[in-house]
Amino acid sequence: MNDAQPTGEGADKAAEPARGKSRAAGASRINPKSPSDALRPERAPGPPPRSQQARHPIVMIMNFAMTIIVVSVLGAAGLFFFGKMRFEERSHFDQPRTVLIDRGTGLRDIAEILHERGLISSKWIFVAGVEFSRERDNLKAGEYLIPAHASMRDIMNALVSGKGIVYSISIPEGLTSEQIVDKLNADPVLIGTIETVPPEGTLLPDTYRYTRGDSRQGIIDRMEREHDRVVATVWAGRDKDLPVQSPEELVTLASIVEKETGIADERSRVAAVFINRLKQNMRLQSDPTVIYGVYGGAGLPQGAAIKRSDLDAENDYNTYKIAGLPKGPIANPGRASLAAAANPSRTKDLYFVADGTGGHAFAENYQDHRKNVARYRALMADQKAGADAADGDAAPAGTGPGDQEADPTDAAPQPPANGGGAKKPKAGTQQD
Template sequence: MWRSVASNALTLFIVLLIAAAGLLAWGRHQYSGPGPLSAAVCVKVDRGATLSQVSQNLAAKGAISDARIFRIGADYSGKAKGLKYGSYLVPAGASMAEIVDLLTAGGASTCGREVNYRIGVAKAEIVLRETDPATNSLVEVVKFDPAGEVPAVYTEAKEAGDLRWQITLAEGVTSWQVVNALKQADFLSGEVAEVPAEGSLAPDAYDVDANEDRGSLLAKMQAKQKAIIEELWPLRAEGLPYDTPEEAMVMASIVEKETGIAAERPMVASVFVNRLREGMKLQTDPTVIYGITKGEGVLGRGLRASELRRATPYNTYLIEGLPPGPIANPGRLSIEATLHPASSDYLYFVADGTGGHVFAKTLAEHNQNVAKWREIEAQQREQQNAPEGGGN
C-alpha cells in the first residue's frame, strides 16, 4: 500500500514539475514575446508611480496581456524599482521586456505634450504640440500670443501636468525683448532684477521645468553665450580690426541684424571689416534703429531722413567705427562669421529681392544695384495694391 501511495505521490510530483515548467515557459514567452499592441500608444509614468499602477495602466491600454506577468518579469530582471517619470511611446508589438526597458532607461520623454515658447524678433508665441503615436511626430494643437487670450486647451494641458517645457530664443532678439517675453510666461516664476547686457544671451532652445526661476534661466543663457565667445575668440582669423571679444560681439550683432541667411554672414562681415580697414563709416541701418528704439520693440517702418541725421551713439552714419555696444543677441553662426569673415574687396551691399543681398566693390556699382532694388520694391508695391481677380 505504501509503495502505491509513494508511487502516486511521485507521479503527482512529476506532473506538477512538468506543469510548473510549462507555466514558467509560457510566462517567459508572454514576457519576452511580441505584445498585443496593433498600434503605438503613449504611456505616462507619474512621479512616484508604483509598478503595480503602471502595469495596470499598460494592461488597460492593451499594451500588455497580463499585469501580473509584467510585474514578475520586471522584478526578476531587477528593474522593478527603476521606473523613470515621463511619457513614453510604446511601439506596436512591443514585448513586456522591451516596455520595461523603455520605462526604466530614463532620458527625455518620447511622447505626450510639449510647450515651446518661441521668443522672436517680431513676436513671441506659445506653441502646444502633442505626439501622434501613429507617426511618432509632434502635431500642433494650438499656437497663441501669451499677452492675449489663453486658449482653454492650453490651460487644461497645463493643469493636467503632463507637459515638457522649452523656450527658444531666435537669433537677433534683444535682451529687453527676452526679459519682456519671459515676464509673460505663466509657467515661470521669480522676478528679473535687471535686463541683462545686450549681446550676453545665447539664442538657442532651452529645456526648462515648470515654475523655473526667470533669473536662473537668464543666468543660464548668459553662461552659454560667454562659453561660446570664450571658445571661438582664440580661434579667430588674424588681422581683424577689432581687438577684444567685446568688440567682436558688437560686430556680430550687426551682422546678425543685417542678414537672416547663414551662408551670407561671412560675406556681410567682410564688408564691414573692409570698411573699418578703409576708415569708412559703417553706415548700417540696424544700428540707427537701435539708437531710436534702444532694443525695446520693433520700429515697424522704414527710417526717416531726419533719423539718419539724428545724433545718437549708435548712428553709424555719423560716428566713426563701432557703436558702443551690441544691438542684439547674436547667434553662434554670426559670431563665427565675424571672427572668420570671407576674403573680399566688397564695400557695399543691398537687398536683391529674394531675401539675400547683392555685393559691390565700388560706389558706382552699388548705386546701380540700389536702383535695381528700388525697381523691385516698386513692383512689389504694385502687386500688393493690385485688385484680386482678372479684368478686361
C-alpha cells in the same frame, strides 16, 4: 561387535518420537488442489507492520514538512513559468500608444498607469517581472511611444533605456533674447518659467532636442553653454588683424552682420564692409542698430518703418550718431555670422544696398554705391507700377519697399569723409 536393540517398553518409548514426526509431516503436507482451486489466485501477504521508528512524531513532522516544501516548490515553479510567459507574451493592442511617466513615480504607480492605458494586462505580473529583473531603480521618467503588441518586458526595457519621445525647437539666428524667451514660453511641451531674460548676445540659435518634462530654463542654460563654447572656438581662430579687442566685441559685430543679411555666402562680405569702416574710423550707419536702440529686444513693430526721428535718436546703439561698435549685441548671432565676423572677406567694400533679388550690391566707393541705390529704386518703382496696374488702384505714397520717404536711411547717404553709410532698405533690415 554386537548391536543391542531396545526391547519391550524401552523400544516403545524410543519409537514414539518417530511416530510424532511422521504425523507432523503428514499434517503439514498440502493436499493436492482441484483444477478449479488451482486457477484461483492466492491472497497476497499483508504489509509488514510499521516499525516503531517510522511512527515517531519527529519523523512524521519532517515528512509533512518535506511534503509541503515539495508542493510549494512545484507551485512556485508553475507560477514562475506562468508569469514569465505572461510577462513576455505579445500584447493585444494593435496601435502604438504613448505613456507619460512623471519624475518620482514609483513602480506600483507606473504599473497602475500602464494598466489604465491598456498597455499591460496585469499590473502585479509587471511589478513581479520588474522586481525579478532587478530593474526597479532603473526605470526612468519621460514620455514613451510604445509600439503595437509590445510585451511587458518590452515596455520595461523601454522605460529602463530612457529613450522617450524626442521633441525639438528651432531658434532662428538673429532673434533677440526677449524674442527667444517668448518663443520658449509659447512651447506647449516645455515646463517651468524663465526667471530673467538673458543678456543680449549670450545665446546660440540652433535646433535643440528635448523630451517632455524638460524645462524652459534648461533650454536657456544649454543655449548659453553652446554660445560660450562656439565663441571661444571662433575667437581662437580669428583673423589677427581684426579691429575688435574682445570676444564680446566680436559677438556685437556678428550680431550686426546677422541682422543685415540672411544669405549665407554674403555674410563674410557684409562683415568685411563693417571691418573696413572700423579700420577707417567711419561710422557703421547700420539700420538694425537704430531699430534696437529705439525698440530694444521687442524689435520693430510689424508693418512699421524706420522714421527720421529714429535715425536722429541719441542712444548707445545708433551707429549714425556714435563712432565704432554699439554698446553691445543687438541680437543673438549664429555660428555662420560669428565665423564671418572673425574671418571676413578680403575686400575694399565700404557700402552695400539691396539689389532687388534678395541679395546685395557692394561698392568700394560712394559714387558706385549711389549708382547701385538708383538701380534698386528704379527696380522697385517698376515693380510698384506693375502692382498698381494689376490692382487698378495706386498704393499710398511712401509705403513701397525702398521708397525714399519710407526708407530715409537711403534718402541722404553721406560720402566716406562724412561717415557715409553701409545701408540697405528697410525691407531687408527687418528680420524680427
